[in-house]
Amino acid sequence: MRTLMSELDEVLGEFLIESYENLDRLDQDLVALEDDPTDRQLLSGIFRTIHTIKGTCGFLGFSKLEALTHAGESMLSKLRDGELVLDAARTSALLAMVDAVRQMLAAIEATAGEGDGDYSELTTHIHALTDADGHVDVAVVEPAAVTPATAEAELAKTKKSKAKKAVDPTHAEPGAEITPEPAGVEPTPATPDVSAADKAPAASHGPGQGDSTIRVDVSLLDTLMNLVGELVLARNQIVQVTGAYGEPDLATAAQRLNLITTELQEGVMKTRMQPIGQVLGKFPRIVRDIAIGLGKQVRIDLEGKETELDKTINEAIKDPLTHLVRNSVDHGLELPEARIAKGKDPEGRVVIRAFHEGGQVNIEIADDGAGIDSERIKAKAIEKALITIAQAERMTEREALQLIFLAGFSTAETVSNISGRGVGMDVVKTNIESIGGTVDVQTALGVGTTFKIKIPLTLAIIPALLVTTDGDRYAIPQVSLLELLRLEGEQVRTSIEMIHGAPVYRLRGNLLPLCHLGHELWRSDPDGANPAPVTPWRGPSADQRVVNIVVLQADGRHFGLVVDDISDTQEIVVKPLDAQLKSISAFAGATIMGDGRVALILDVLGLAQKAHVIGEARDRALAKASGAKAEEVIALSESLLLVQVGDRRVAVPLSLVARLEEFPRSSVENAGGRSVVQYRGEIMPLVDVAYALGAGPCAEAATEDEPLHAVVYSAGGASMGLLVDKILDIVEEHVAAGEAQPGTGIRGSAVIAGRVTDIVDVVELLRTIDPAFFLSIDQAGAL
Amino acid sequence: MSDTDLKTTAPPALDTTNSNALPVRHEQFCTFRLGDLLFGVEVLSVQEVLLEQEMTRMPLADPVVRGLINLRGQIVTAIDLRRRLGLPDLDGGHPMNVVVRSGDTAFALVVDEIGDVVDVDPTAFESPPETLAGKARDLILGAYKLEGRLLLVLDTECATTIDDSIIR
Secondary structure, eight states: OHHHHHHHHHHHHHHHHHHHHHHHHHHHHHHHHHHSTTOHHHHHHHHHHHHHHHHHHHHHTOHHHHHHHHHHHHHHHHHHTTSSOOOHHHHHHHHHHHHHHHHHHHHHHHHSSOOSOOOHHHHHHHHHHHHSOOOOOOOOOOOOSOOHHHHHHHHHHHHTTGGGGGSOTTOSSGGGGSOOOOTTSOOOOOOOEEETTOOOSSOTTSOOOTTOOOEEEHHHHHHHHHHHHHHHHHHHHHHHHHHHHOOHHHHHHHHHHHHHHHHHHHHHHHHTEEETHHHHTTHHHHHHHHHHHHTOEEEEEEEOTTOEEEHHHHHHHHHHHHHHHHHIIIIISOOHHHHHHTTSOSEEEEEEEEEEETTEEEEEEEEOSOOOOHHHHHHHHHHTTSSOHHHHHHOOHHHHHHGGGSTTOOOOSSOOSSSOSSSHHHHHHHHHHHTTOEEEEEEETTTEEEEEEEEESOSSEEEEEEEEETTEEEEEEGGGEEEEEEEETHHHHHSEEEETTEEEEEETTEEEEEEEHHHHHHSSOTTSSSOOOOOOOOSSOTTOOEEEEEEEEETTEEEEEEESEEEEEEEEEOBOOOTTTTTOTTEEEEEEOTTSOEEEEEOHHHHHHHTTOSSHHHHHHHHHHHTSOSOOSSTTSEEEEEEEETTEEEEEEGGGOOEEEEEOGGGOEEETTEEEEEETTEEEEEEEHHHHHTOOOOSSOOOTTSOEEEEEEEETTEEEEEEESEEEEEEEEOOOOOOOBTTTTEEEEEEETTEEEEEEOHHHHHHHHOHHHHHHHHHHTOO | OOOOBOOOSOOOOOOOTTTTSOOOOOEEEEEEEETTEEEEEEGGGEEEEESSOOOBOOTTSOTTEEEEEEETTEEEEEEEHHHHHTOOOOOSSOOEEEEEEETTEEEEEEESEEEEEEEEOGGGEEOOOTTSOHHHHHHEEEEEEETTEEEEEEOHHHHTOOOTTTOO
């Protein structure tokens, strides 16, 4: 008797696991189908999935589930045969069915029964929509390829639970592996099993995977990760000890151990990597539902779905990303009428981009909505007593935008039940920072907003630089490390300058703020062990002969950390600090070194903030002192002027722009066949940029009363006015060298503020339009 | 890394005298000394006792946190009980450590000296004596009267809670 019951439990457990996965896929497929209702492959795949669920429900005796899925199956059967057309109402009904099935599955999981919900109304509704008229003559073609929906179902039936031997024996039933979501949240369950080699989990158009994957319990992978972590520590110790011995055979064996451990570590880490598409895949449905609820039209595009993340990171960013996406749709994007009035496409666009860069995973969520008004933000913050009026006046736009991350802040006029409860953004930021990531926001009023998230790739084992200060060792994650500097003798005195009482070092023309690690940890702590008054570090002491500086980056800015000694780089296992010590922002954890001693791992961002070596005020002070333009110490991003030219977006490097002017149309005169205007005592030719770039007419044609907008470019005493339709904004963007189109003046294209923008090389453009202009300047020898 | 586990006390003696009668309920405490005070924690919550350990000191934390210890690969926070009780630091000598489990985390309590494992009669439990100073009273659950001495029962959960307002 017991054997039969436990077998049934196993079957039930598998049924639940597969069904949850199938339901997730249904969500995506139904939304995709709505976009393309005649997609045969999708239709058949969806039909098969629901058919499978219905079949198993009947077998296991879940009559309510069976009735509901039967209704769905009937509708899909007619859709597949072309007798019905899929419209919004039917899609919503099917999606509602998916939700109801999830609810019942959750009930089954918890109580082994279907629960008390009454789904007869939904079932009737689906039947009604199925029987309604809507005959369409579409040729029926049965796809020959087997879609993953059935491939997986068959795989599961044959492969059974061989890999599940590793199930923790303390679990009462296999169904308990799935952690049920708390009520009130969209019932998206965690996927407890990871297919080791499955690279196309949700794509219903890809080929079947066949027998190349295996289901593995996640707790087993966690155990493996821990063991590998301990192995790395042991390997470090052995390498250290054998180095001291000098015994050749031992050294060779240690070297082999070293190599094997590294490969094993990489391999195990890979098993836990999941494509971010697993998380992103839920968004088309979420966006659709919210948009319909608000009466907005929204399209969501996902880029980089195959970007891989550790499973735990995927779980951790699910909620923050969901909130940001909901926020974009709810508050960012305008209603269709408002968008049309602004000259935008009535359909709003949300783009989620994921990619690897600089040892981190970057996720960007961009919308082409209304943008964030920093003035309104400041006003709200003052209203909620989060900042004072004086502080607001001193703030830059960038600082003002950061206010949205403060707890208790929400500018929603009407707090919808989707977002805007005032607990959102600060929780998003905290969640992301708790996994070691950063979140930033950029916006252009009226144009759109982009949130940028950066998360470190791995959590557990990282390469780090070991340094010593005040007799203690500390580890600095290599991902934050830029370079190492060593100052000796006279350099110590001459190259470290004091600006506003704080020491800085001039590194290749840029000023690097400095802080001293020992000082920050032990001597600037008014409430701690050494309650001395806070006196900032004033640079190296008079008798110091050597200064070691570790150049680090945090939040996009550079600073220098002065330490006593620099050791080597090692791979270390990150161990968390005790919960009560975690709140110390300067530390990210601890590790055990080769000699068995504990070393603290520095949290570079936390330390930099504590030492006040990063921050807008510091930047301004440095910039003023060095006489340079206030730009970020990393000169990676460029200031660009965004303009509208005809129907195209164009960006001009701001450094090339002399002035922005407006001229009444009446002031334009004709000289030698060219349009010119009298400007500052000279005759300035005007260039029709739209014509030069071959752009189409502008959506909003300017009336005769409106002045002409010109971007004035000056060189060698001569000026040229580039006519544009609208001046949009000034942005700072990191622009990679794109594909230049020779002979047109276009340096490349980029997506800026969510829109494709041509970046114009002004010099090149002018050369193509008016070679004579440059000739004369050349002759004047000014260029 | 040297393994310096050392159980300095004899294993708890089996109570064989009453084997035929109804067993008298005993509670066993692992005892240790801080200055003149004798403290005890329930034996079952003690993971092990250690000699003086190499510690990595912890900047920016409450001075109550003496440092971090590597315990067979696990990083354990060491709490200086003298500081926690407001007693002056030990002058010379080699402190010892009592490793206790609080929930699923382990803490090392730094004490002057480890004592014996002692049986007490649970009915002899008393509330904390009036003569104890302020900080000490908050950390004591109660006391047992032993021959000529008072055994103060340490509230491990309270003792291992670092004052949050100080940490940044």
